[in-house]
Amino acid sequence: AQKITQTQPGMFVQEKEAVTLDCTYDTSDQSYGLFWYKQPSSGEMIFLIYQGSYDEQNATEGRYSLNFQKARKSANLVISASQLGDSAMYFCAMSSTAGSYQLTFGKGTKLSVIP
Amino acid sequence: KAGVTQTPRYLIKTRGQQVTLSCSPISGHRSVSWYQQTPGQGLQFLFEYFSETQRNKGNFPGRFSGRQFSNSRSEMNVSTLELGDSALYLCASSPSTGGIRDTQYFGPGTRLTVL
Numbered sequence: 125a126q127k128i129t130q131t132q133p134g135m136f137v138q139e140k141e142a143v144t145l146d147c148t149y150d151t152s153d154q155s156y157g158l159f160w161y162k163q164p165s166s167g168e169m170i171f172l173i174y175q176g177s178y179d180e181q182n183a184t185e186g187r188y189s190l191n192f193q194k195a196r197k198s199a200n201l202v203i204s205a206s207q208l209g210d211s212a213m214y215f216c217a218m219s220s221t222a223g224s225y226q227l228t229f230g231k232g233t234k235l236s237v238i239p
Numbered sequence: 240k241a242g243v244t245q246t247p248r249y250l251i252k253t254r255g256q257q258v259t260l261s262c263s264p265i266s267g268h269r270s271v272s273w274y275q276q277t278p279g280q281g282l283q284f285l286f287e288y289f290s291e292t293q294r295n296k297g298n299f300p301g302r303f304s305g306r307q308f309s310n311s312r313s314e315m316n317v318s319t320l321e322l323g324d325s326a327l328y329l330c331a332s333s334p335s336t337g338g339i340r341d342t343q344y345f346g347p348g349t350r351l352t353v354l
Contacts, residue, residue, distance in 0.1 A: 157339035161345070167327055167329075167347055168346065168347040169331070169345035171342055171343075174340065225272065225294050226284040227284070227343060229282040232281070
């Protein structure tokens with residue numbers, strides 16, 4: 125069974141500062157994908173970034189980067205130069221090897237950006 | 240491309256009633272997944288459809304059912320509603336090109352309240 129753990133229920137960050145949101149995972153699969161989603165108060169889940177288990181380089185998408193440490197089973201999201209619009213819930217999720225067609229989500233971290 | 244659309248956005252029902260939620264995927268996406276989000280349980284996978292076939296189902300009672308049409312649009316139905324069914328129901332679509340890299344894109348959700 126897969127499991128995603130996000131240990132930070134809530135975090136605060138000053139505007140324009142960088143912030144790291146933690147995610148650890150547990151799986152027996154050799155091949156898996158890791159995703160981060162953002163959920164504003166409106167409810168829609170917005171895809172941010174993806175990292176494959178065999179990708180050698182950390183993924184980056186604009187101000188988002190993923191600090192992937194396979195041996196430690198961690199996939200932390202780094203947001204650089206935080207903006208007020210970054211205030212939202214952030215979810216880490218995992219896909220397994222082809223066949224299960226589902227994402228397993230963590231409980232999420234609520235990020236609040238302070239002006 | 241237009242994103243995933245879900246209708247209705249809000250629903251209020253009473254216990255014992257049934258409800259049908261609708262989801263239109265991104266054009267060209269053939270896989271549709273459904274998730275239930277509650278404050279207590281977080282995001283839980285309901286089921287996934289591809290080419291009108293259910294490929295995977297989460298651990299939910301038989302009151303929860305779904306289907307997919309030939310144009311990839313999907314509906315989910317909940318019969319004999321219970322108070323605990325109050326939740327945000329999220330639909331996601333993906334190209335389903337196969338494997339762990341398949342990214343799911345979510346709709347805005349349907350917020351169901353059961354009184």
